[in-house]
Amino acid sequence: MAARFWYRSPGPVLRLVGPISPGRTLRSPVPQRMAVPVVAVGSLSLGGTGKTPTVIALAQRLALQGRAVHVVTGGTGAALRVEERRHRVADVGDEPILISAFAPTWVAADPVAGVQAAAEAGAEIVVLDGGVPAGPVAADLRIMVEDAARGFGNGFAWPLGPLKQRLATGLSEVDLVLTVGPESAQARFRDVWADTLPCLHLTARLEPLPTGMDWHGLDVVAFAGIGAPERFFATLRGLGANLLRAQALTDHQELTPALMARLDAEARQRGAQLVTTEKDAVRLPRAFRPKVVSLPVRLELDDWAALDARLPVPY
Structure with missing residues (x-):
């Protein structure tokens, strides 16, 4: 997990010792x-x-x-x-x-x-x-x-x-x-x-691919286990979706039946659509694949x- 100070302006101590930080050992x-x-x-x-x-x-x-x-x-x-x-x-x-x-x-x-x-x-x-x-x-x-x-x-x-x-x-x-x-x-x-x-x-x-889905005003429960899940959530908001929950997971996190059951129950209770990324969609338990819409994006x-x-x- 990233340390918060990694993305802040360094203070005097960090400016002093930061340049000698070794980095990961690379072959x-x-x-x-x-x-x-x-x-x-x-x-x-x-x-x-x-x-x-x-x-x-x-x-x-x-x-x-x-x-x-x-x-x-x-x-x-x-x-x-x-x-x-x-x-x-x-x-x-x-x-x-x-x-x-x-x-x-x-x-x-x-x-x-x-x-x-x-x-x-x-x-x-x-x-x-x-x-x-x-x-x-x-x-x-x-x-x-x-x-x-x-x-x-x-x-x-x-x-x-x-x-x-x-x-x-x-x-x-x-x-x-x-x-x-x-x-x-x-x-x-x-x-x-x-x-x-x-x-x-x-x-x-x-850029999100057009899929015929009308996202404007759609209530969604979104989840993403990618390196920067906030980018995915921002894309959904940009399309006009109403994010009732934006569940950030760790990169490559296993989508266990227990986790998916919890998200599915919340979506059904709130009348929302479950949404995830293309990469997360390939990890979905088979029973949940028909319940989740994936939003494809292209660079x-x-x-x-x-x-x-x-x-x-x-x-």
């Missing part, structure tokens, strides 16, 4: 060049930043350009191709199942083995979920995704700040910083951090052309 193997181009997507901040929507958006963009794109993400054991209809969340995790609806997706404990398996299965380019700011795969494009509202917090590394590495070190290992959030948050990020960035900075936002860049110009070409 630093010699990066290995792969047989196909690799776009690595990660974040310097701990917690949710919008990385999964970015991976999906990149996979869709590359597919529209006619490129055979596969996604590789973290897992346990040997490289395994995710089959949405066969694998369960307990087998491969919620994010790989969600991503697999958009592109062939692999889970692997070793990213090198995952990229190799994808290449052998016909991938012409791989989007690697991870590997930024450090990893064993030599990526052709390294994208760091950050939440525009939170920025880099107090600018210090864990445990005195929210960053996996010291800020200057982490930024030196990427080619592009992508911040996700509304324009108001983007403006604050630029004011605080623009002079710190040594690389290209692009902006993006999460939209404000300047796709700038990203397109930096996507790696085939070897």
Whole structure:
């Protein structure tokens, strides 16, 4: 759980000791060049930043350009191709199942083995979920995704700040910083951090997909177990929904029958609709799936052309 002082202006003591905070221990193997181009997507901040929507958006963009794109993400054991209809969340995790609806997706404990398996299965380019700011795969494009509202917090590394590495070190290992959030948050990020960035900075936002659902004035009981549940709740409010409860869960929290029964009982008592995110929906107990509406969102860049110009070409 994030410490509150991570996102506050540091006092004199923290300004003194913060720069020596070590950050998390990251593996630093010699990066290995792969047989196909690799776009690595990660974040310097701990917690949710919008990385999964970015991976999906990149996979869709590359597919529209006619490129055979596969996604590789973290897992346990040997490289395994995710089959949405066969694998369960307990087998491969919620994010790989969600991503697999958009592109062939692999889970692997070793990213090198995952990229190799994808290449052998016909991938012409791989989007690697991870590997930024450090990893064993030599990526052709390294994208760091950050939440525009939170920025880099107090600018210090864990445990005195929210960053996996010291800020200057982490930024030196990427080619592009992508911040996700509304324009108001983007403006604050630029004011605080623009002079710190040594690389290209692009902006993006999460847009709800039109599903035909009329959210305006709809009473809802919403729950979200993602890195930044407040973004999901803000999206619902922006659509005009009346949030009777906004239940924030921990990232990847198990949606147990007991938890869902409690939320379902509250929704029925108050005449409200249960609503959750796409990622949470794949973890729902089967008995509750017909009772819950998911709100899909997609990441939209404000300047796709700038990203397109930096996507790696085939070897």
